[in-house]
Amino acid sequence: MTAAAPAGSPAGPSGSAPGDGGGPAPDGSADERLVHRSLPARLMRRPELGAVVGAIALFVFFSLVADSFLRASSLSTVLYFSSTIGIMAVPVALLMIGGEFDLSTGVMVTSSALVSSMFSYQMTANTWVGVGVSLLVTLAIGFFNGFMLTRTKLPSFIITLGTFLMLTGLNLGMTKLISGTVTTKSISDMEGFDSARAVFASTLTLGGVDVQITVVWWLALIVLATWILLRTRAGNWIFAVGGGVDAARAVGVPVGRTKIGLYMGVALAAWISGQHLLFNYDTVQSGEGVGNELIYIAAAVIGGCLLTGGYGSAVGAAVGAFIFGMANKGIVYAQWNPDWFKFFLGAMLLLATLLNAWIRKRAEVTR
Amino acid sequence: MATVQRSRRSRASVRATGAVVAAVLAAVAALAGCSSTGGKRAEEARDQAASGKANVTTPRWKIAMVTHSGDGDTYWDIVQSGAKQAAAKDNIEFLYSHDKEAGRQAQLVQAAIDKKVDGLIVTLAKPSAMKNVVRKAVKKGIPVVTINSGQEVSSAYGALTHIGQDEQTAGEAVGKELNRRGREKAVCLLHEQGNVGHEQRCDGIRKTFDGKVEDLYVDGTNMPGVQSSVEAKLQSDKKVDTVVTLGAPFAATAVQAKQDAGSKAEIDTFDLNSKVATGLKDGSIGFAVDQQPYLQGYQSVDLLWLYRYNADMLGGGKPVLTGPQILTKKDAGKLEEFTKRGTR
Amino acid sequence: MSDGSDEKAGAAGDDRAQPLVELAEVSKFYGNIRALQDVSLQVHTGEITCVLGDNGAGKSTLIKIVSGLHQHDAGAFRIQGEDVRLGSPREALDRGIATVYQDLAVVPLMPVWRNFFLGSEPVKGRGPLRRMDVDEMRRTTHSALLRMGIDLRDVDQPIGTLSGGERQSVAIARAVHFGAKVLVLDEPTAALGVKQSGVVLKYVAAARDAGLGVVLITHNPHHAYLVGDRFVLLKRGSMAAAYEKSGLELEELVRQMAGGSELEELSHELGR
Numbered sequence: 001m002t003a004a005a006p007a008g009s010p011a012g013p014s015g016s017a018p019g020d021g022g023g024p025a026p027d028g029s030a031d032e033r034l035v036h037r038s039l040p041a042r043l044m045r046r047p048e049l050g051a052v053v054g055a056i057a058l059f060v061f062f063s064l065v066a067d068s069f070l071r072a073s074s075l076s077t078v079l080y081f082s083s084t085i086g087i088m089a090v091p092v093a094l095l096m097i098g099g100e101f102d103l104s105t106g107v108m109v110t111s112s113a114l115v116s117s118m119f120s121y122q123m124t125a126n127t128w129v130g131v132g133v134s135l136l137v138t139l140a141i142g143f144f145n146g147f148m149l150t151r152t153k154l155p156s157f158i159i160t161l162g163t164f165l166m167l168t169g170l171n172l173g174m175t176k177l178i179s180g181t182v183t184t185k186s187i188s189d190m191e192g193f194d195s196a197r198a199v200f201a202s203t204l205t206l207g208g209v210d211v212q213i214t215v216v217w218w219l220a221l222i223v224l225a226t227w228i229l230l231r232t233r234a235g236n237w238i239f240a241v242g243g244g245v246d247a248a249r250a251v252g253v254p255v256g257r258t259k260i261g262l263y264m265g266v267a268l269a270a271w272i273s274g275q276h277l278l279f280n281y282d283t284v285q286s287g288e289g290v291g292n293e294l295i296y297i298a299a300a301v302i303g304g305c306l307l308t309g310g311y312g313s314a315v316g317a318a319v320g321a322f323i324f325g326m327a328n329k330g331i332v333y334a335q336w337n338p339d340w341f342k343f344f345l346g347a348m349l350l351l352a353t354l355l356n357a358w359i360r361k362r363a364e365v366t367r
Numbered sequence: 368m369a370t371v372q373r374s375r376r377s378r379a380s381v382r383a384t385g386a387v388v389a390a391v392l393a394a395v396a397a398l399a400g401c402s403s404t405g406g407k408r409a410e411e412a413r414d415q416a417a418s419g420k421a422n423v424t425t426p427r428w429k430i431a432m433v434t435h436s437g438d439g440d441t442y443w444d445i446v447q448s449g450a451k452q453a454a455a456k457d458n459i460e461f462l463y464s465h466d467k468e469a470g471r472q473a474q475l476v477q478a479a480i481d482k483k484v485d486g487l488i489v490t491l492a493k494p495s496a497m498k499n500v501v502r503k504a505v506k507k508g509i510p511v512v513t514i515n516s517g518q519e520v521s522s523a524y525g526a527l528t529h530i531g532q533d534e535q536t537a538g539e540a541v542g543k544e545l546n547r548r549g550r551e552k553a554v555c556l557l558h559e560q561g562n563v564g565h566e567q568r569c570d571g572i573r574k575t576f577d578g579k580v581e582d583l584y585v586d587g588t589n590m591p592g593v594q595s596s597v598e599a600k601l602q603s604d605k606k607v608d609t610v611v612t613l614g615a616p617f618a619a620t621a622v623q624a625k626q627d628a629g630s631k632a633e634i635d636t637f638d639l640n641s642k643v644a645t646g647l648k649d650g651s652i653g654f655a656v657d658q659q660p661y662l663q664g665y666q667s668v669d670l671l672w673l674y675r676y677n678a679d680m681l682g683g684g685k686p687v688l689t690g691p692q693i694l695t696k697k698d699a700g701k702l703e704e705f706t707k708r709g710t711r
Numbered sequence: 712m713s714d715g716s717d718e719k720a721g722a723a724g725d726d727r728a729q730p731l732v733e734l735a736e737v738s739k740f741y742g743n744i745r746a747l748q749d750v751s752l753q754v755h756t757g758e759i760t761c762v763l764g765d766n767g768a769g770k771s772t773l774i775k776i777v778s779g780l781h782q783h784d785a786g787a788f789r790i791q792g793e794d795v796r797l798g799s800p801r802e803a804l805d806r807g808i809a810t811v812y813q814d815l816a817v818v819p820l821m822p823v824w825r826n827f828f829l830g831s832e833p834v835k836g837r838g839p840l841r842r843m844d845v846d847e848m849r850r851t852t853h854s855a856l857l858r859m860g861i862d863l864r865d866v867d868q869p870i871g872t873l874s875g876g877e878r879q880s881v882a883i884a885r886a887v888h889f890g891a892k893v894l895v896l897d898e899p900t901a902a903l904g905v906k907q908s909g910v911v912l913k914y915v916a917a918a919r920d921a922g923l924g925v926v927l928i929t930h931n932p933h934h935a936y937l938v939g940d941r942f943v944l945l946k947r948g949s950m951a952a953a954y955e956k957s958g959l960e961l962e963e964l965v966r967q968m969a970g971g972s973e974l975e976e977l978s979h980e981l982g983r
Contacts, residue, residue, distance in 0.1 A: 045867075068603040073628065077602060081595035124406030172439045181709045182439040183616065186642065190405035203627070210627065214591075231842040233832040236821075240829050244818035250810065251830035252801045280623070281590055283642060285616055287439025288588050310820040328592070332583070332599040342560065342584075 047304035048316030054302070054355050055319050058326050066333035072209045074333060079211070082325030083218035084273065086318050088292070089299035090221045091269040093317030094229065095262045096300050099242035099309025100156040102145065102266050104163035106292030111167050112138040112274025113284045114175055117184040120192075127192035135271050141167070142267025146260030168290060175286035188282040200272070201280035214276055218318065221269060225314035238262065243310025299324050302353050421458035423676075428486065429460045430671055431479035432664070434515070435472050435492035436465040441616060441640055442660050446514075448710055449664030450488075457672040469496035476500045486510050486671035491517020491524070492564065498524060510674050514663045516564055518686045527674065528682040530667050532658035532690035534564045537637065538571015540691040541656050545609060548653065550633065551578040553609040554600055558587030558617055565613050568637060572611065581607075590620055597624035601632060609633050615640040615655070622651045639694065641706035648699035658690030661710045729792050730755050731893050731924040732777065732808065737786035739772050746772040748949045749786065753941065754893055754924040759915065761927045761935035763968055764945035770928050773945070774897050777926065778810035779803030807892035811882040813901055819871030823863060824852040826870045827885050851888075859884040859917050876907030880914045887918050894918050895926045900934050912938055932968040936961045944968070 043049060062069045069075075088105055095102055115137045120130030141163065148159050175182055187193055202213045229235040237258045240248035249255050278284055301307060302323055303316030331344055432450055436443035447463055454461035462484065464475045469492070477500055479487055487509050491497050494517050504511055505525035513521040513529045521529035545553060553576060555569035573580045583600050585593040601607055601624065610625065610632050612618045618636035625632050633653040636643055638660075646652030666687070673679040681687050694702060705711035730753040739747040747769045754760045764770045775781040776788065779797035788795055790806050797803050800810070817826045828848050835844045852866045861880050870878060879899045886894050896915065900908040908931075916938050919925050929935050935942060942959065944952040944967055952967055 066603065071602065074599065074602050077595050077598040077628070080598075081591060084591035084595075120402065120406065122407045124402055124408040126402045168438065175439070176444075181441065182444045183441050183640065185707075187405060191402035227842075231845065233834060233843055236825055236829060236832055236843065239821050239825065240818045243820040247812075247818050248829065250800055250812060252804055253830045277590060280594075281620060283616075283619075285439060285441070285590075287437060288590060290438075290588050291586070292589055306820075310818065325595075329595060329599040332596055333603040335603060 047311055047313045048319055049304070050355055050357065051303045051316050051319040051323065054351075055323050055326070057355070058323055058330070062326060062330035062334065066330060066335070069330060069333045074329075076210050076212070078325050078329045079215050079322075081329055082322045083212065083214040084276070085292075085295055085299055085324055086218045086321030087214060087221055087273050087276075088266075088269050088296045089303070089317040089321040090218070090225045090314050091262075091265045092296040093300035093303060093305050093312055093314055093320075094225055094238060095266055096297070096305045096307070097229070097242045097309060097312045098238045098259060098262045099245065100149065100259060100262065101160060101297065102263065103157065103160040103293050104141070104145065104167055105266060105270060105296055106289040106294075107164055107167040107171060108138065108141055108267065108270040108289075109273040109277060109292070110171050110284065110286065110289035111141065112271045113278040114171055114184060114274075114286060116275060117187055117278050117284050118175070118178050120187050120190060121185050122178060124190075127187055127190050127196050129192075130187075131196055131275055134274065135268075138267045138271040138274065139264050140267075142264040142270075143260060145267075146256075146263035149263070150256035150259055164293070171286045171289075182286050184284045184286070186282050187278075193279070193282070196275070197279040200275040200278075217272055217276075218321075221272075222314055222318045225265075229314055234258065234261065239310060241309075295324065421456060423456070423458050423672075425458055425672070425676055427458055427460055428672070428675060429462065429482070429484045430454065430486040430488065430668055431462040431464070431482065431484040432488040432514075432667070433472060433475045433479060434463075434465045434490045435467055435469065436490075437467040442614070442638055445660040445709060445711070446664035449661035449666075450668045451664075452661075452710075453665045453668035453672070457669060459668060459672060461668065469493035473497055473500045476504065480504050480507060480509065484509060485675060486512070486668075488512050488514055488667045488671070489517075489526075490515045491520060492562075494520045494524075501525065510671055512667045512671055514667050515658075521686065522684065527680050528670070528684075529686040530663050530670070530681075530689060531686065532688060533686070534567035535571040535574075536688075537656055537658060537691040538568040538573075539575040540571075540693060541568075541611060541635065541637070542572040542575030544654060544656070544693055545572070545576050545578065545611075545635070548633070550576075550609045552604075552606045553578060553580050553611055554583050554597075554607050555580055556593075556597065556610060556612045556617060556621065557582055557584050558593065558612075558614055560584050568613055578609075585617075587614070587617070593617055594620050594624045594627075597621050598628045601625060601628040601630040605630075607632055609635060609653075612636040614638055615643045618643050618646060618652055618655070622646060639702065639706060639711055641703065644699055644703040644706045644711075647694065647696055648703060650696065653695075655694045656691045657694055657711075659692060659711075662689045730789075731791060732926075733787075733789040733792075734773075734777075734783075735787040735789070737776065737783045737788060739776060739781065740784050745948050747776075747783075750943070750945065750950050751786075752926075752943045752953070754926055755940075756892075756924055757919055757922050758940040759919050759925040759927055759938050760941040760943065761929060761939035762943050762945060763929060763932060763935055763964075764951075765930060765968075767947070768945040769948040770930075770945060771897070772948075774810065774895055774926075774928055777803070777808060777893075777895055779808070804891075807890070808895060809886035809889065809891035809893070810895040811879065811886060811897065811899065813898045817870045817878055817882060820869050822867045823856075823870050823873070823881060824849045824866040827852040827855070827866075827881065827888075831889055855888040856881065856884050859887065859914055861914070874907060875903050876910040879903075879911050883911075883914045883918055887921055887923065891923060893924045893926065895928070897928050898930070899927070900929060900931060908934060930968070932961070932964040936964055 092102060092105060112134050116130040116134035119125065119133045120127045145160055145163055149156050172182065175184060179185055200213065203210050204213060229238060237248065237253045240253050241255050241258050245255060299320035300312065300317040303312065303318065303320030305312030305317065336344065434443055443465065450461055462479065466472045466475055473496055476489055476497070480503060487504050489497065489501060489511065491513055501511060501524045511526045513526045515531045518529050518531060518533055553572065555572060557565045557569065559565060569580065569582055583596065585596045587593065597610060610621050612621050612634070615636055615638040618634055619642040621634045625634060634651065635653045636655050639655050639657045643652055643655050647655060670681055702711055732754040734750060734752050736749040736751055737747060738749060750773060752760055752762065762770055762773060772781070776783050779800045779802050782796050818829065833844045833847055834841050836842050849866050853863065856863055859880065861877065861884060870881065873881070883894065899911050899915065903911065912934060915925060915927060927935065927939065940956050942954040942964065943950060
């Protein structure tokens, strides 16, 4: 009860806001006993801790068994693959924290690429026009998912399963109808292709190491998502609609708008991924992308997102994607018998997730 | 872009969404639309009609083709083009259906039997599952031709003939070609785990190739995944001097992976598409081994027509081979044109 | 017998200042099921109005009308003398009516400070840099809870790690902090032990002392009698009785709650 002193003036403590900085700076005031919480204890509370430990373990493991794994060029390859997963896994994690699933993400990426490519080609338009149209269409798909969810109150599993199947059919049907084949025509000789490629599918050389631009997009999305999640009102609402939707509604959180926003965020990332797919290979296979949605969800879960919502982090999902990337490519670097490829991949994912769950349990005990 | 993203995500408000829409529309308008190169307009300029009119007097027969193709497979698209071309010429109503799962493919064959078709074209990728239903069709008096896969069992099931390429033979042809080119270590890139035909192709290479062959499995529905796996393989094993892809779309991806990995490996591929033709032309792809899918489609429909019209049959009890045909730089010129219109 | 006290309560209400919230003969129907009929109650500044009743007596329907989740079908609902019909919980909040539900008061996985400000987060900065004032939120949470007499060691801990009583108390402190004029509490002590219930009742009294009008929904007459100023008894959707604190014995309240004459009959049947 030492802290009874400031009880009188609610305005008093708020006046000193700037002095406190971002972190828990010990300014000596009596009610800041929480400051003395030890660093390990605070780390233990982070949702991504398990994933980080798993990632380090996996990294050390492959460094030991695969001698080519530690080369800069190899790491750049691993990072590239991780980024193509991670660009989607980060917003998918936000959506899962918000308590919802999206099974249409994998094919939505393909849809986005197809729209962009076919619009430019059929209209003989500058490729940037196709890119813009694709953004609108993809966001509309995300809006549709969120809107249907909030209107019908059906589980997101059903809604997005429907979207998934519809998009799979549309991808094939529309491509066949418009292009005459199941692959889009090459747009590499069209205006605007080179600049769009520079934005979505170029390679940067940083200190002698080639880094794909998707890695930059990935990092930008991690920063943006973390900012939204931890520092904005929307972030507070995301945690709330996932962790206790009725409580959130009762205090006036706009539940429907938050969820629609989350689905549109996923769509935005699908657009980025889709444009990468298009401008990296300049033609798009209309059947691609099926199955990737589960990989994105897996990455988010490995990264510490609860399947039931309300808990998780964007950084965690990114680390989850990195784990997936390392496991997937590490097996190639280690030159293991490919017949067992999928088994090792599955076992490693399971291990990482178990480790993650174990650490979280430990963290709760220490608290 | 970052500002636009953030304002929409953080506020999740209708107003902000409206702003994004307006901004994108403005950007589209600012770019003023058109591309003076490539696109549909260029295609129309070079396009010649590839379809025709029926010029036979036979009644309108109904022929069904049931394949084990997955959704959106380029290869089967070309088979269909060929079949449709023959159907147009021969006044035939052409029905196409497909399912990559053998059980469901068998049901599709049953559906074709129920429709009382005048001819049936099937693929036997997983023969045992198809056995009963094919025999049933034969028993009902429907002439059956098998294509693409199932060469070994085709006649045993009662099919009139088989049109296709022997996967093993095709692989062997690749092995020989690699020897001729003095290659030493090849990677066989399998984009579908558990596909028997794919395994046979790699085994064929292994049989005739004097160098070493390693298998690399990738997930064909995830292009960045394919690219990075090939990159990883080339980085980890510098002795690899050849990558053989089993499907045309993966050849271009392998080329990209090779460039990113800074490797000098040669990329060779099974099957053909317009990007492979371009690759052959500019030298980024060494050779392609083709089994001529257009021919498989065209020939099977035409052959069934001939059988009904004149009781003709090709092969003399042996399979009719459409491949392997090794294609290199010297073939690239005309192939590029044909691949672009979707017939090679 | 109950008629007399009923009238007394009504008469006593009229000669005082205008009530914060008043229900006058309010009814609510779901299809042709009568959920609530002719229920009247008043909530005054600095007073606690207890609504008592067994399960299915209509308590939750009443709470839904006051908190804006449902609308009444007949009678009058007045806030500071003005006839209203609330369209949403948000509208009720804007009019100063805050409701704390038994189960869904808080989001368990979120830290205390995030819960405290949920839905009314303070922001600073502008444009894309608009963000929550996190330091301010942490500090205010701590001080606001302290003012209600709740001393939390760590506002960063998930609120789910607090005890049931503490969680209710945080929700009450939140309503007080955000300037609610009327606090509606749905069975705040229902799932709690004796000691925890006492803690919560202490905070309910603290809210009253802070000048709020409180509606306390409960089925425990002992808890109600401890803090209540007015009492409304619901039975099968209609008002069975209304009392003021003066002129009411605890025994009477307990007897009424337990079923009144029904209980006497029961005791005869069970008597040996």
